[in-house]
Amino acid sequence: MSENVRELLVSRKTGESCIHVKHRSGLDIFIREMPGFSTVQALFGTKYGSVNTMFKTAGDAEYTSVPNGIAHFLEHKLFENEECGVFELYARTGAAGNAFTSFDKTCYLFSCTKNYTENLRILLDFVQKPYFTKENVDKEQGIIGQEIRMTNDRPEWRVFFNLLRNMYHEHPVRIDIAGTEESIAQINAELLYKCYDTFYNLNNMVLSIAGNVREDEILKICDELLRPCEDKGLECVFPDEPEEIAAPEIYEKQPVGASLFQLGCKCPPAETGDIKKLMAATVAISIIGDASSEMYGRMLNKGLINSTFGGEIFSGNGYFSAIFSGESAQPEAVRQEIFGEIKRISREGIDEKLFGRIRKSLYGSLIRELNNVGAVANLMINSAMSGFKPFDAIDTVSELTAEDVLRFIRDELREDRFVLSVIERMES
Amino acid sequence: MNYKRISLGDNIGFSTIIDEKFNTCSVSVKLITELSPETAAAKYLAADILSISNSNIPTLAEMNERLSALYGASVGSSCSSRGDLQPVSFSASWLHDRFAINGESITAEMLEIIRDCLFSPNVIDGAFEEEAFRIAKNDLLDTIDGQINDKRSYAISQLHKKAFEGEPAGYPETGSREDAENVTAETAYKVYRELMKTAQVEIFYVAPEENDDVAEMFRNAFAGIKRCSRQYKFRAPSPLKPETAVAEETLDVRQSKFALALKSSSDDIFALKLLSVILGGTPSSKFFVNVREKQSLCYYCACRYSETKNYLLIDCGVERDKIQAAYDEICRQTDEVKQGNITDEEIGAALLSLENAYLAVQDTPSGCISWYFDVFCSGEIITPEEYFRKMAGVTRERLIDAAKSLTIDTIYKMLSKEETE
Numbered sequence A: 001m002s003e004n005v006r007e008l009l010v011s012r013k014t015g016e017s018c019i020h021v022k023h024r025s026g027l028d029i030f031i032r033e034m035p036g037f038s039t040v041q042a043l044f045g046t047k048y049g050s051v052n053t054m055f056k057t058a059g060d061a062e063y064t065s066v067p068n069g070i071a072h073f074l075e076h077k078l079f080e081n082e083e084c085g086v087f088e089l090y091a092r093t094g095a096a097g098n099a100f101t102s103f104d105k106t107c108y109l110f111s112c113t114k115n116y117t118e119n120l121r122i123l124l125d126f127v128q129k130p131y132f133t134k135e136n137v138d139k140e141q142g143i144i145g146q147e148i149r150m151t152n153d154r155p156e157w158r159v160f161f162n163l164l165r166n167m168y169h170e171h172p173v174r175i176d177i178a179g180t181e182e183s184i185a186q187i188n189a190e191l192l193y194k195c196y197d198t199f200y201n202l203n204n205m206v207l208s209i210a211g212n213v214r215e216d217e218i219l220k221i222c223d224e225l226l227r228p229c230e231d232k233g234l235e236c237v238f239p240d241e242p243e244e245i246a247a248p249e250i251y252e253k254q255p256v257g258a259s260l261f262q263l264g265c266k267c268p269p270a271e272t273g274d275i276k277k278l279m280a281a282t283v284a285i286s287i288i289g290d291a292s293s294e295m296y297g298r299m300l301n302k303g304l305i306n307s308t309f310g311g312e313i314f315s316g317n318g319y320f321s322a323i324f325s326g327e328s329a330q331p332e333a334v335r336q337e338i339f340g341e342i343k344r345i346s347r348e349g350i351d352e353k354l355f356g357r358i359r360k361s362l363y364g365s366l367i368r369e370l371n372n373v374g375a376v377a378n379l380m381i382n383s384a385m386s387g388f389k390p391f392d393a394i395d396t397v398s399e400l401t402a403e404d405v406l407r408f409i410r411d412e413l414r415e416d417r418f419v420l421s422v423i424e425r426m427e428s
Numbered sequence B: 001m002n003y004k005r006i007s008l009g010d011n012i013g014f015s016t017i018i019d020e021k022f023n024t025c026s027v028s029v030k031l032i033t034e035l036s037p038e039t040a041a042a043k044y045l046a047a048d049i050l051s052i053s054n055s056n057i058p059t060l061a062e063m064n065e066r067l068s069a070l071y072g073a074s075v076g077s078s079c080s081s082r083g084d085l086q087p088v089s090f091s092a093s094w095l096h097d098r099f100a101i102n103g104e105s106i107t108a109e110m111l112e113i114i115r116d117c118l119f120s121p122n123v124i125d126g127a128f129e130e131e132a133f134r135i136a137k138n139d140l141l142d143t144i145d146g147q148i149n150d151k152r153s154y155a156i157s158q159l160h161k162k163a164f165e166g167e168p169a170g171y172p173e174t175g176s177r178e179d180a181e182n183v184t185a186e187t188a189y190k191v192y193r194e195l196m197k198t199a200q201v202e203i204f205y206v207a208p209e210e211n212d213d214v215a216e217m218f219r220n221a222f223a224g225i226k227r228c229s230r231q232y233k234f235r236a237p238s239p240l241k242p243e244t245a246v247a248e249e250t251l252d253v254r255q256s257k258f259a260l261a262l263k264s265s266s267d268d269i270f271a272l273k274l275l276s277v278i279l280g281g282t283p284s285s286k287f288f289v290n291v292r293e294k295q296s297l298c299y300y301c302a303c304r305y306s307e308t309k310n311y312l313l314i315d316c317g318v319e320r321d322k323i324q325a326a327y328d329e330i331c332r333q334t335d336e337v338k339q340g341n342i343t344d345e346e347i348g349a350a351l352l353s354l355e356n357a358y359l360a361v362q363d364t365p366s367g368c369i370s371w372y373f374d375v376f377c378s379g380e381i382i383t384p385e386e387y388f389r390k391m392a393g394v395t396r397e398r399l400i401d402a403a404k405s406l407t408i409d410t411i412y413k414m415l416s417k418e419e420t421e
Helices: A070-078 A086-091 A116-127 A134-152 A155-167 A189-199 A215-225 A275-289 A294-301 A331-348 A352-369 A373-386 A392-399 A402-412 B040-052 B060-069 B106-119 B130-149 B151-163 B177-182 B185-198 B212-223 B269-280 B286-294 B320-338 B344-363 B365-378 B384-392 B396-404
Strands: A005-010 A017-022 A028-033 A040-046 A054-056 A096-101 A106-112 A205-211 A249-254 A260-266 A310-316 A319-327 A418-425 B002-009 B012-018 B024-032 B074-078 B088-095 B200-207 B245-251 B256-264 B298-306 B311-318 B406-416
Touching: A017 A215, A028 A215, A028 A373, A040 A116, A040 A373, A070 A096, A070 A106, A070 A134, A070 A189, A086 A096, A086 A116, A086 B344, A096 A116, A096 B344, A106 A116, A106 A373, A106 B344, A116 A205, A116 A215, A134 A155, A134 A189, A134 B298, A134 B311, A155 A249, A155 A260, A155 A319, A155 A418, A205 A373, A260 A331, A275 A294, A275 A310, A275 A319, A275 A331, A275 A352, A275 A392, A275 A402, A294 A331, A294 B060, A294 B130, A319 A331, A331 A402, A331 A418, A352 A373, A352 A392, A352 A402, A352 B060, A352 B088, A373 A392, B002 B212, B012 B212, B012 B365, B024 B106, B024 B365, B040 B074, B040 B088, B040 B106, B040 B130, B040 B177, B040 B185, B060 B074, B060 B106, B074 B106, B088 B106, B106 B212, B130 B151, B130 B177, B130 B185, B151 B245, B151 B256, B151 B311, B151 B406, B200 B212, B200 B365, B256 B320, B269 B286, B269 B298, B269 B311, B269 B320, B269 B344, B269 B384, B269 B396, B286 B298, B286 B311, B286 B320, B298 B320, B311 B320, B320 B396, B320 B406, B344 B365, B344 B384, B396 B406
Parallel strands: A028 A205, A249 A418, B012 B200, B245 B406
Antiparallel strands: A005 A017, A017 A028, A040 A106, A040 A205, A096 A106, A260 A319, A260 A418, A310 A319, B002 B012, B024 B088, B024 B200, B074 B088, B256 B311, B256 B406, B298 B311
16 A cells, blocks of 8 residues: 545534544554644554464464463563663653553553654654563563552452353453463563564554644654554464353452452354444443333342442453443342343333433433543544444444344343352451 | 632632533532541431432432433532541533434533432431432442452551541541441431531532523522531641551452551642652652662552642552562652752653643543642642642752651551461
């Protein structure tokens, strides 16, 4: 590709827009100019997360398997280049720099109120310039070891991973994003370079930038700093995952004051770009667990739940689940209530008024997101990495019908696909 | 952004922050009152009840029904302590009317809901309605029980308890479990009435355009209350203990934690604030670079300054057998500043980071409210730019003096079991 290809992406429903540029280097760039705002947020990310543990490119004869937690380890190490740490570079401009690794992506970001062009230069430069040595890899083992310990002390993290471990037999989503102290001990500079060269190819990456910016200034810097990449035909494989869950219940004791639970349903994974399923599922869990519902009121009155009760959809490449969570001393009774409500809705259908209200509420929250620089930058990169356009969610919600939601509830929320994960209070 | 504050009389301030870039409207009402063991739990409960029901919308289910129909508008409350005070916060946020699909006025409905929640709660025979009260009370008891779930904030709360022993700030904003259990629907209602009568009130309205109806609604509603309030002083420096206090406990955790309270004898709040950023407020700070990056002693080691209690809080997550090494390095880095070993780059980086953070507050309604409430509490209502100019005026000498004014008052350690047993 020799030229940049530009398109304006517009919401059919609201008229909100952003710019998408397929850069000649292979990178997808999303820009939303937000005049009047002081801040700028940029995210430069790769479709590479903790689940990508087995892969090959068109030039490789064999698949490569790598230790759990390596994507996260790589993220830490990319923050250090040959001359100095990246934080030092941001310290000179005042930007707040950071990075995160999730199940299916790694993103490097900054937010700033001044010098955004300089910060963008720092971001694009260091992410394209890896520097791994035995010494700096060894040093990181200790810091990440501490991070793993810290997250294992977080009950909300344990309850979630216990849930995933019991939901999935083989899919690497069941493994902690940071890996374990044992798995990260196997990581070395050579493996990091192998992963970097495979996944940090601009054809596999997205740049998202929102706020007080100008498209021409951004593209000028991109033209200058992005090194064209050959598309290497990256292919990730995941082990065959049965439709059934691994085990229906898991309990763990921790020093917590209030017991926590997550009740998750393993659903068939969505096809890439299937935003309709995602939105139908999002509305479905609101309809089942909404605070205005009869079931919610009943559980609250019986003291089964408190105000922490809620639901969310967790989805990505090869996994999709609907999860209810909260604090409860009787999580099994909560499960029975939710099963009863799913049966009732499947039998009686969805109340049209309730559906209209929930849809309106979701629509409102999506509109509100567009008023926040960080939320917009995240929306653009998340959508792009999931195969959607940034305003697809708003447009899809507006057009969703109660029948779409009922179909999801009837077909996908099966009792035998639910896992209950509980962190119980440890008696001292 | 256009900021304006007027008085609604009777110790009630009303601030408007108008910025056409926002697509939402937000209201936040701060009822400022002292933090006291006798009333903390009752205030917490009253605040919660106000946000889940009112006399016209008597149940949580109906409240949620109304709010979701208003495009997912929200109503909430919080009761965090601020030094020795306990501002009870009631807030609401909704989409601006121009986004309403059928042209309905979301704002008019929301103003009614806010008025009814604050001034006409769901009360039967001189007590909060029993059902709403029971839900709120269970929630509070779960909140108190759940405080230990987040180990980092639990460690900080235990440090506060020890560092501010005998002062209101040493008391939890939720009250103790026993306090919470003893509150009745009647006593909570009494405390609410007292609060509306005696609290110093600051109201904030953030929106894309002016709307006189908001101030008018509050003016009229407060006119029905016989007010008798006083002005509170937020800054109440904590006295230094004659000897460093140490509190420790062993828990079944994988990572140990420790936290330090360093009390200051200085009133130079700008120097102390800047010092806290240089020590542990950014990834280029002395603690991050030396304790975490160079020595790999911990995953986080942070520092922040409290203007109200005039102390620096330092906390870190660390392996049990590295606590002493981390402590020594923290002391060494603090001593470095006392001896003047602080580079222009370190000062410059801290200032740039603060400037970035200050300017960014104007981009969200919640940022604007926090900013203008914070500066109100500090006693001088100034813009982020003006505040930063004062910060930028801090000299190296003032930083050294600020560092010299610090003494370790309290140490809290949460020790992991697994390395000993």
